[in-house]
Amino acid sequence: MAIRVNPKIIDDLEGYGAEDVQLCYHCGNCSAVCPHADEFNVFPRRPMRYLQMGLERKLETSLEPWLCYYCGQCSDQCPRGAEPGETMMSLRRWLISRYDITGIARLFFKSTKVELAAVIIVALLTGIFFLGFGLWQGDINVYDGSNAFLPSSFIHNFDLALGFLVALFIGLSAFRFWWFSMGGKSAVPIPWWLYIKKVYLLPWHFFTQKRFADCEKETTRRIYLPWLAHLGLMLGYVTMLFIVMVFVKQLQAGPEINWSVHVFGYLASLGLLIGAVYMLRGRLKKNRTQYQRSHGSDWIFLVLLFIIALTGVTQHILHRSGLLLAANIVYIVHLMVVVPWLLRMPFTKWAHMFLRPLGMYFSAVRNEALTRQRSGIETTVPARKVA
Ligand code: SF4
Ligand code: SF4
Numbered sequence: 346m347a348i349r350v351n352p353k354i355i356d357d358l359e360g361y362g363a364e365d366v367q368l369c370y371h372c373g374n375c376s377a378v379c380p381h382a383d384e385f386n387v388f389p390r391r392p393m394r395y396l397q398m399g400l401e402r403k404l405e406t407s408l409e410p411w412l413c414y415y416c417g418q419c420s421d422q423c424p425r426g427a428e429p430g431e432t433m434m435s436l437r438r439w440l441i442s443r444y445d446i447t448g449i450a451r452l453f454f455k456s457t458k459v460e461l462a463a464v465i466i467v468a469l470l471t472g473i474f475f476l477g478f479g480l481w482q483g484d485i486n487v488y489d490g491s492n493a494f495l496p497s498s499f500i501h502n503f504d505l506a507l508g509f510l511v512a513l514f515i516g517l518s519a520f521r522f523w524w525f526s527m528g529g530k531s532a533v534p535i536p537w538w539l540y541i542k543k544v545y546l547l548p549w550h551f552f553t554q555k556r557f558a559d560c561e562k563e564t565t566r567r568i569y570l571p572w573l574a575h576l577g578l579m580l581g582y583v584t585m586l587f588i589v590m591v592f593v594k595q596l597q598a599g600p601e602i603n604w605s606v607h608v609f610g611y612l613a614s615l616g617l618l619i620g621a622v623y624m625l626r627g628r629l630k631k632n633r634t635q636y637q638r639s640h641g642s643d644w645i646f647l648v649l650l651f652i653i654a655l656t657g658v659t660q661h662i663l664h665r666s667g668l669l670l671a672a673n674i675v676y677i678v679h680l681m682v683v684v685p686w687l688l689r690m691p692f693t694k695w696a697h698m699f700l701r702p703l704g705m706y707f708s709a710v711r712n713e714a715l716t717r718q719r720s721g722i723e724t725t726v727p728a729r730k731v732a
Contacts, residue, residue, distance in 0.1 A: 351401040358396065360455045361442075362640045363435035369393045369427040375419035380560050381412050385712045388412065389419050389429035392436055405443055406525050408711065410436040411704025416560035416571075417634025431638055438640070441696050443525070444518040450692035457641025460689070464645060467685035475677050488669045488676075489597050495676060497597040504590050507687055514691035515699055522700060527707050535714045543709045550702035554579060570623070571633070578620025579698060582650070584613035585657075602665070610661075617654040621647050642693050649686040656682065 351357075355366050369390075376382045376390040388409035395403045413433040420430040442451035453460040479485060479494040487493050527535055550556065558572040588596065588609055595606040625647050627636045656679035663672035690696065 349402040350399040352399045354399050354401050354404070355396055358432070358435050358439055361435040361438040362638065363396075363428070363432040364638075365426060365428045366393060366396045366432055367427075368425040369397065369423075369429070370425055372424060374422045374424065375429040378418045378422045379413075380416065380418070381414070381556060385715060386412055386708065389433050393427065393429055393432060396432070404436065405440070407436075408526050408704050408708045409433075410440060411701050412556075412708055413437075414554075414557045414560050415635045416557075418560070420634050428638075430635060434635075434640075437697065437700075438642075438694070440522075441518070441692070441694075441700065444521040444700075445514070445692055446517055446521070447514070447692070450696075453689065453692055454640070454642060457645070460642060460645060460693075464649070464685040464689065467688060468681040471684040472677055472681045475680055479673070479677070485673050486670050488664050488672050493597075494673045497594040500597070501593045504593060507684065508586075508590050511687055511690055515696065518691055518696060519699060519703060522703060523707065526704075527711065533711055533714050533718065535710060539710045539713055543706060543713070546706045546709050547702055550705040551698075552580070556705065574620045574623040577616035578624070578650070581613045581616025581620060581654075583698075584609055585617065588613070610657075614654050614658050617650060618658070621651040621654060625651060640694075645689075646686075646694050649682055652682045653679065653686060 355363075358366065371390060371394060373390050375393075376387050379388065382388055386409050392404060392407060392409055395407070410433050413430070415430050415434050417430045419433075420428050423429055438454050442448075442454055445451070453463070475495060478499075483494040483496065484492050485494045489497065554572065554576050557575055558569055560572070588606060592606045595603045596610060624636075627633055628639045628643065628647070631637050656675055660672050660675040660679055663669075663675060686695075
């Protein structure tokens with residue numbers, strides 16, 4: 346196979362956040378301290394090397410950036426200040442833009458102004474749409490039931506259409522991720538049954554983010570706060586997404602509280618608020634290595650998330666207090682933030698939520714295929730034992 350060299354790849358990666366790759370002189374300290382590097386995945390040193398050599402294809406097919414949780418220990422130990430942790434983060438942004446077929450991710454990562462402008466335009470269009478629709482068919486002083494300003498059945502269908510669109514783009518990116526790393530562009534033949542054998546790893550990594558907790562084991566703090574904040578945030582938005590998609594009618598009905606649904610809404614809001622505040626505070630104070638350099642898209646993600654949680658809670662309180670006009674106005678503001686936030690998901694850092702567990706799963710499958718290949722074990726379907 347021809348080796349594709351891109352001498353400008355380091356310059357290109359600067360647009361995604363990496364700035365000091367050239368400083369690396371390959372001492373290997375970073376890989377030695379990384380809690381997740383192993384015999385198959387010698388990162389972050391290897392991706393640093395690929396970058397300096399311009400080996401674009403190798404980077405495109407690599408799973409290693411997805412195995413990093415940006416604990417920052419490698420950057421702390423780098424004698425050259427080459428910021429390997431930030432480089433791994435930048436590579437994940439770069440890979441998201443490679444998997445995305447629309448080119449939107451690249452545009453957003455390369456220019457925060459463009460991303461911000463897109464968010465503002467979508468927010469304004471959303472506001473105009475829902476305000477016009479509400480005034481046309483309902484009463485702005487009615488929140489639920491007949492003549493509601495924004496009927497829950499309409500919001501439900503709108504949510505489903507939005508969810509379908511987001512799932513479509515995420516699905517396309519996930520397919521290209523597989524194709525680059527495991528399919529057509531992979532050098533290792535992977536037997537299909539290994540995918541089935543390891544499939545439990547997908548929900549495991551998705552719901553526990555356990556490898557992030559493992560990062561903390563290596564430090565002296567062992568307080569697991571970053572992991573807890575990350576987990577709270579992740580479980581918060583998954584839960585919220587689920588109840589909004591499925592139970593929006595129960596959420597919007599009232600004024601009495603439907604505890605079987607609302608209790609999950611309260612927990613999810615709490616997780617979102619605490620997680621967003623913890624991360625915004627960390628980035629403002631730059632109190633951890635991974636918060637030293639924030640990309641514009643990180644700020645947009647967290648600020649939008651914070652506003653979503655805040656307007657969601659405010660709208661709920663106003664509705665339960667009988668202040669229906671105010672509740673409807675805050676509802677529109679809430680939707681103005683939710684829609685651009687959801688729509689940007691497949692093209693920004695939010696895609697991590699799906700791509701990282703997928704990367705862990707692919708890596709486990711590929712490692713076992715490699716082990717079997719090295720030890721000469723047959724990689725086709727395992728034969729049944731004859732009694
Ligand atoms: S990034 Fe730093 S620690 Fe890692 S190999 Fe390069 S110089 Fe050494
Ligand atoms: S940031 Fe942490 S997990 Fe990522 S490569 Fe560096 S040491 Fe490993």
